[in-house]
Structures are given as C-alpha cells and as structure tokens.
Amino acid sequence: MTDELDEACTSVARLLAASPAPVRRLRLQHGDLMVEMEWAETAAPEAAPAAVPRAPESSDAGLAYVSAPMVGVFYRAPKPGEEPFVREGDTVRPGQQVAIIEAMKIMIPVEAEAAGEVVKILAEDGSPVEYGEHLIAVAG
Amino acid sequence: MFESVLIANRGEIAVRVARTCREMGIRSIAVYSTADRDSAVVRIADDAVHIGPAPGRRSYLSPPAIVEAARLAGAEAVHPGYGFLSEDPDFAEICAANDLTFIGPPPDVMARLADKARTRALMAAAGLPILPGTTHAVETPAEARETADRIGLPVIIKAVAGGGGRGVRVVRDAGELTTGYLESRAAAQALFGDSRVYLERFLESARHVEVQVLADTHGGVIHLGERDCSVQRRHQKLIEESPAPGLPDELLDRIRTAAVTGARAAGYVGAGTFEFLVGRENDFHLMEVNCRLQVEHPVTEMVTGVDLVREQILIAAGERMTLRQEDVRLDGVAIECRVNAEDPARDFLPTPGVVTTFLPPGGQFVRVDTHGYAGYRVPPDYDSLLAKVIAWAPDREQAMARMRRALGEFGIEGQGVRTTAPYLRDLIDHPLFRTAKHDTGLIS
Numbered sequence: 001m002t003d004e005l006d007e008a009c010t011s012v013a014r015l016l017a018a019s020p021a022p023v024r025r026l027r028l029q030h031g032d033l034m035v036e037m038e039w040a041e042t043a044a045p046e047a048a049p050a051a052v053p054r055a056p057e058s059s060d061a062g063l064a065y066v067s068a069p070m071v072g073v074f075y076r077a078p079k080p081g082e083e084p085f086v087r088e089g090d091t092v093r094p095g096q097q098v099a100i101i102e103a104m105k106i107m108i109p110v111e112a113e114a115a116g117e118v119v120k121i122l123a124e125d126g127s128p129v130e131y132g133e134h135l136i137a138v139a140g
Numbered sequence: 141m142f143e144s145v146l147i148a149n150r151g152e153i154a155v156r157v158a159r160t161c162r163e164m165g166i167r168s169i170a171v172y173s174t175a176d177r178d179s180a181v182v183r184i185a186d187d188a189v190h191i192g193p194a195p196g197r198r199s200y201l202s203p204p205a206i207v208e209a210a211r212l213a214g215a216e217a218v219h220p221g222y223g224f225l226s227e228d229p230d231f232a233e234i235c236a237a238n239d240l241t242f243i244g245p246p247p248d249v250m251a252r253l254a255d256k257a258r259t260r261a262l263m264a265a266a267g268l269p270i271l272p273g274t275t276h277a278v279e280t281p282a283e284a285r286e287t288a289d290r291i292g293l294p295v296i297i298k299a300v301a302g303g304g305g306r307g308v309r310v311v312r313d314a315g316e317l318t319t320g321y322l323e324s325r326a327a328a329q330a331l332f333g334d335s336r337v338y339l340e341r342f343l344e345s346a347r348h349v350e351v352q353v354l355a356d357t358h359g360g361v362i363h364l365g366e367r368d369c370s371v372q373r374r375h376q377k378l379i380e381e382s383p384a385p386g387l388p389d390e391l392l393d394r395i396r397t398a399a400v401t402g403a404r405a406a407g408y409v410g411a412g413t414f415e416f417l418v419g420r421e422n423d424f425h426l427m428e429v430n431c432r433l434q435v436e437h438p439v440t441e442m443v444t445g446v447d448l449v450r451e452q453i454l455i456a457a458g459e460r461m462t463l464r465q466e467d468v469r470l471d472g473v474a475i476e477c478r479v480n481a482e483d484p485a486r487d488f489l490p491t492p493g494v495v496t497t498f499l500p501p502g503g504q505f506v507r508v509d510t511h512g513y514a515g516y517r518v519p520p521d522y523d524s525l526l527a528k529v530i531a532w533a534p535d536r537e538q539a540m541a542r543m544r545r546a547l548g549e550f551g552i553e554g555q556g557v558r559t560t561a562p563y564l565r566d567l568i569d570h571p572l573f574r575t576a577k578h579d580t581g582l583i584s
Contacts (some may be wrong), residue, residue, distance in 0.1 A: 070198075071191050071208040104204040104238075128212035130190040131205070132174065 064114040065122075066136040072103035074123045074135060084125075086136070090118045098136055101129070116140040141457050142166055142216045142241070147185065148206045149221030152511045152528060153433070154181040157219045160449040161185075169213040171206065173199035175519040180511040187213050194521040200224045203234045210240050217241035217456060219449070223523070226432040227254060227303070243456040245410045245431045253406060253429045257300045257338040263426045266405035268398050271417070271425040273340035284321040287339045288314065294344065297321060299328035300336035303428060305375030307331045310342050343425075345579040347418040348372065349384045349392075350430075351399035352440045354451050355408045356461040363396045364444045365470045367436055371567060373488070373583045378560070379567060380436035381475040382443045384418075385536055386576030391422050402426065411437075411452045417580075435478065435528070438509060442474035442532045473539040474532045477547060477568075480524040483558035491558045492520035499551035505532040506546045518557060526552070526559060536576070544568050 068074065076084035076099055086098045092112040099110040116138040123135045144167040147157045154170060158181055161168035170185035175194035182188040189209040192199030199205060201224055210218060218240050220226035226244065229251040235242040244250065253259050261275035272291040277300050278284050288295050294312040297320055302308070307327040311320040321337070329335035352364040368384035369377045384392060399414035406429065413430040437448050446463065455461065482488040498514040510527035512518075518526065529546050533539035547565045572578040 070202075071189060071205050071212065073208075103208045104234075106204065128208070130209075130212070131192045131199075132190055 062139055063119070064116060064138045064140055065134040066098055066110060066112055066138065068101055068123075068129045068131055068133045068135055069108060069110060070101055070103050071131045072101040072108065072129065074125065074127055074129045075100040075102060076121065076125045086118050086121075088118050088121060092116065092118060092138060110135065112136075112138060114138055114140050141459075142453065144169060144213070144215045145217045145219050145243070145453065146171065146189075146206070146210045146213060146215035146240075147181065147221065148200065148218050149224055149226075150176050150179060150181070150200060150511075150522065151525060152509045153221040153435075154179075155184055155511050156509055157221060157449055158185045160447055160453070163447075164450060164453065166453070169209070169215050171200070171209050173521075175521045178517065180513060180516075189213055194519065196224065196522070203228075203231050206231075207234060207238050207240065210238070215240065217243055217453070219243045219452070220432065222432045222435055223304075227430070229254060241456050243410070243452050245408055245412065249407050249409065250431045253431055255300055256298060256302060256428050257336075259429055260338075260340075260426070262406065263402050263429075266402055268402050268426045269424060271341045271343070271427075274338045276338065277336035278321070278339055281318040281321050284339060285314070285317050288317055291339070291341045294342040295339050296342040297324040297337050297339055299324070299332050299334065300338055301332040301334035302328060303430060305372065305377075308375050340427075343417050343419050345420060345581050346370075347384070347387070347579050348377075348415065349387070349395060349418050349424070350413050350415040350434070351396050352434075352437070352448070353399050353403045353408065353412050353414060354448075354455070354461060354463070355403050355410065355412070356455045357409055357458055358460045360461045361400050361403045361408070362461065362463060362465045362468060363400050364440050364446060364448075364468055366392060366395060367434075367439055369436060370578055370580050371573065371582055372580050377436065377478065378564065378583075379475065379477050379573075380439050381473065381536075381539075382439040383470050383473070385473075387418065388422065391418070391424070395424050398424075398426070402429065410455055411448050435525070436476050438507060438528060438530045439474040439476045442507065442530055443470045443472055444468055445471070472532055472534045473536045474530055475536075475539050475543050475568075476528055476530045477543060477564040478525055478560070479527040479529060479547075479550065479552075479564065480560045481518045481526045481557055482524050482560055484560055484563040485558070488560070490520070490524040491556055492518045492524075493554050493556040494518075495526075495552060495554040495557055497551050497553035499549070500527060501529060501546035501549035503546070503549075505542060506530070507532070508546075512552070518554075540568055540574065 093115050096112050097109045098112050101108045119139045120137040146169040147154045158168040168185040170181040170188040171191045191205040191209050225231040229247040232242040232247040260270045264270045297309045309320050309324045324337045325335045348369045351366045355361040366384050367380050367382045369380045371379035413434050415427040416424045418424045481491050495516045500508040507530040531542040547561050550561045552559050
C-alpha cells in the first residue's frame with residue numbers, strides 16, 4: 001500500500017519537475033489513487049526581468065537539483081557528439097560528474113550532490129545558464 | 141551607439157547607470173549575486189543575470205562570471221561603475237578579447253595609472269607638482285627611514301596598487317617608521333594583493349581637491365571643474381561639494397589646467413579624476429589619478445548639468461565630445477553626503493539588516509541616489525553605502541540649509557539598522573565647515 005503511495009509521489013515529483021509553469025493546486029488521493037494538478041497561467045509577472053529564473057516551486061518534495069556552479073554554457077557530454085554524462089532514468093551517486101559548464105573556455109565539471117534517479121534534464125545542451133540555475137532534477 | 145550595456149556593479153551606482161541607459165534607449169543588463177537577489181537594479185534594469193554567490197571574488201570581482209553574463213544576455217559593452225573591477229586593466233583586456241567594449245580608459249593607460257608611485261613620476265615629468273617622496277616602491281625599512289630623513293616627517297605610507305584612501309598610514313615619529321612600513325606592506329598585500337608601498341610627505345592640514353576630466357578618442361580633453369572632498373574620516377570621504385569653497389579662483393584655475401595637462405600626458409580616455417592636496421600656502425600637489433566614475437560624481441553633474449555616465453558611454457562608443465571647455469559652467473553649489481548603514485555611536489560599525497521604513501528626502505533641488513527601499517535587506521557582504529543625498533542651491537549657505545533639511549527628512553528604520561545621517565547633519569553644522577575653513581583634519 002505504501003509502495004503504491006511512494007510510486008505516486010515519485011510520479012508527482014516528476015510531473016512537478018517537468019512542469020512548464022508553477023503548479024497552483026495539487027491533489028493526491030490514496031484510495032483508488034487519483035492525482036489532480038492545476039497549473040497557473042504561464043504569463044510571467046510584470047517587471048520580472050527576462051533573464052531571471054523563476055523561483056523553483058517549494059512543493060517539489062523528494063527532488064534534489066543539480067545547479068550551475070557558475071554562469072556559463074551548459075554541456076551534457078564531454079565532447080560534441082559523445083554520449084551524455086547522464087540521461088533521464090539513470091541513477092547517479094554523489095560526486096558523479098553529470099555535466100560541464102564552460103566559462104571563458106574553461107571546462108568546469110558539474111557533479112551530483114545527492115544520490116538518486118535523474119528525472120529531468122532541465123537545461124538545454126549548449127545553452128547559457130546563470131549561477132544557481134537548476135540543470136538536472138534528481139529524485140532521491 | 142551600443143544597443144545594450146551590462147552593468148558590472150551593484151548598489152546605488154548600478155541603479156545610477158541603468159537610469160542613464162534607459163534615457164539613452166540602451167538596453168541595460170544588471171548582474172547580481174545571491175545576496176543581491178532582491179536589489180533594486182534587478183527590477184530597474186531591462187534584464188538581470190545571476191552571476192554567483194555573495195562573496196565578491198566569485199561574483200562582482202570574477203571576470204569570467206561577468207563575461208559569461210554578457211555573452212548570455214547579448215551585451216555589447218560593460219560599465220564597471222566604481223570599485224570592484226572598474227580599475228582593473230586585466231579585466232579591460234579580457235573584455236576586449238571577448239568583443240566587449242569596456243567603458244573606461246584603455247588598459248595600458250589604466251595599468252600605468254594603477255601604479256600610484258609611477259603615476260607620480262609620469263605627472264612630475266608632465267610638469268605637475270607632486271609632494272616630496274618616492275616615485276618607486278620602497279623596498280626595505282632602511283630605505284623608508286632614509287626617505288623620511290630626506291623629505292622630513294610626518295610621512296604618509298601608501299600602497300602602490302592602492303587608492304581610495306584605503307590602507308594608508310601616517311607616521312609622525314621616526315621611531316614608528318619601521319613598524320609603520322611593515323604594517324603598511326601587510327595591509328597593502330591584504331587589501332590589494334600587492335605589498336609594494338611608497339612614501340610621501342604628509343601635509344598636516346590640507347584640502348582635498350579633485351578635478352573631473354573627460355577625454356574622448358579624438359584628442360578632446362576638458363575638465364568639469366573640481367570637487368572638494370576634505371571632510372574625511374580615516375581617509376574615507378563623507379561630504380563632497382562643488383565648486384571647492386574658500387579657495388582663490390586663480391588657484392582653482394591652475395589646478396583645473398594641471399588636471400587637463402595630466403590627462404593629455406597620460407593619453408587618458410573617458411571620465412577620470414585627478415586628486416590634489418592643497419596646502420596652507422595655496423600650494424597644490426597631485427596625489428593620484430582615478431580611472432573610473434567617482435562616488436561623488438553627482439555634485440559635478442548638479443553644477444555643470446552634464447550627465448557623466450552618458451558622456452562615458454558616448455566616449456566609449458567612439459563619439460567625439462560635443463562639449464567644449466567654454467561650454468562648461470559651474471552654476472551654483474552642490475553638496476553630497478554619503479549616508480552609510482553604520483552606527484556612529486559604535487565607531488561606525490556597519491549595521492546590516494532589514495530596512496523596514498525607508499523614506500528618502502525629496503523636494504526642491506534635492507537628489508537622492510540610492511538602491512534602498514522599505515523591506516530592503518542591507519547585506520553584510522559589501523560596503524555600507526546606502527544612499528547619497530545631493531543638495532543644490534545658488535549659493536553655499538542655501539545649499540547647506542537644504543542639506544540639513546534633507547538629512548533631517550531621511551527616515552530609515554530597521555532592526556539594528558543605524559545610519560550616519562544624524563552625524564552628517566552635525567558635520568554640516570560644524571563652524572569650520574560652515575565657514576569653509578575646514579581641512580582633512582576636521583574629524584580627528
């Protein structure tokens with residue numbers, strides 16, 4: 001019974017991580033399992049500067065994020081065309097390299113801090129990211 | 141003209157630069173550290189990039205973070221403000237290597253003027269008066285003693301890589317020379333990452349008078365008058381004004397001309413400041429050249445009507461200055477007070493915390509440059525400057541009365557937050573300041 005609940009929670013966490021907009025309401029019923037989610041409007045609030053990331057939702061229970069250690073370009077693989085460090089569904093351990101941030105031609109390895117399953121790659125390969133931006137969501 | 145400018149700074153100066161960008165139709169990009177997540181410039185600028193954690197060396201002092209932020213936001217130029225990377229020639233080089241225009245002097249000019257001892261030699265060669273002292277780093281305590289014997293006590297020991305009055309030591313007694321020299325070297329290493337120091341004769345009761353210059357890339361060099369910054373505490377400026385009061389016009393003319401001569405000799409480009417000491421005999425001596433916008437630039441703006449940040453941007457974009465020397469007029473008197481989040485009752489201890497009430501003064505001819513607001517958290521990570529209050533009036537008497545009124549209006553409250561506003565008001569009322577007979581020794 002609790003396994004079922006755990007699985008439901010993991011699924012909800014994945015949905016939250018992949019959510020395109022903040023979740024306004026979440027309802028989880030346990031008997032005859034039912035999950036209901038309601039998203040907020042996707043329009044950004046006025047006066048929020050374009051480049052400022054939206055604050056992560058605080059209801060992402062069980063999720064840990066690998067964040068950018070510095071402002072730079074995010075790469076998923078050691079070299080162009082090579083296999084990415086991790087894919088969604090992979091299991092990572094603390095200290096494992098999961099990405100690279102390039103800043104002024106210096107390659108900075110990005111490591112997972114917590115063990116768990118990669119549920120979502122949040123940043124696009126080759127895209128510039130800010131300091132602290134969430135790159136990868138990991139379910140512990 | 142630039143389409144976009146990244147502001148590589150924080151606090152009130154970042155807001156100040158963003159305002160001019162907006163007026164010029166230039167997209168402004170703010171950068172912020174984690175400690176400044178809720179800072180005013182993040183809201184005021186068109187874009188904002190989170191560049192690092194609170195410590196300066198990983199955010200505002202990190203060239204890679206700034207350059208990557210510029211790349212991310214598509215900035216064409218970088219305005220460094222004051223402090224942080226504003227006088228770092230290496231950073232200016234890095235900007236150039238990354239196709240970013242650094243809004244400031246060329247790196248080689250900055251490198252030359254960053255060495256304060258070499259600057260003295262360069263300016264002496266250009267015919268500017270300098271104080272007796274060394275034009276190179278003093279290598280040993282014995283050399284420090286020999287120099288002091290030659291030029292006479294008291295001496296002031298300064299960092300070659302220094303500036304802004306930080307880490308300077310005055311030695312009045314020959315017996316304290318060795319200790320003073322060694323302590324200065326240690327302080328210089330800690331503050332500037334360069335232990336070299338030089339010696340200068342210390343003028344006991346002098347006025348600090350600095351000249352604002354503008355130079356373009358087409359050989360145009362002008363001055364915008366001077367500022368008196370004699371009200372200092374431990375070599376930190378508290379009150380500045382323009383024009384300098386109580387000095388003969390003929391002397392001021394000579395000081396202004398000297399600054400322009402110095403700027404030409406250095407091949408200066410951009411906005412720069414030539415700092416002089418004026419002695420009791422109306423003798424004047426060049427101290428140092430600052431290759432950046434100064435904290436106290438608003439007093440010059442108020443008496444000349446010139447937006448210095450706009451001029452900096454136009455010059456960096458390669459435009460020819462439209463302003464001619466004969467167009468520059470100093471109209472009226474402007475006084476600036478630096479309101480810091482410090483407690484004068486506890487030896488000016490910084491008082492970081494949340495500002496719950498923030499009611500800046502306003503009204504006729506009062507300008508307040510600030511990044512503060514009700515609910516703003518003064519972070520403990522940076523300097524304590526919270527606001528600059530600038531008052532303009534047709535004459536000094538009215539300007540002082542206006543400043544007194546403005547400081548009295550300033551309502552700042554917060555758990556543990558104290559400011560220097562009441563202390564500044566007392567200084568404005570000081571008989572020596574009121575009669576313009578004050579010098580750098582006013583507070584001691």
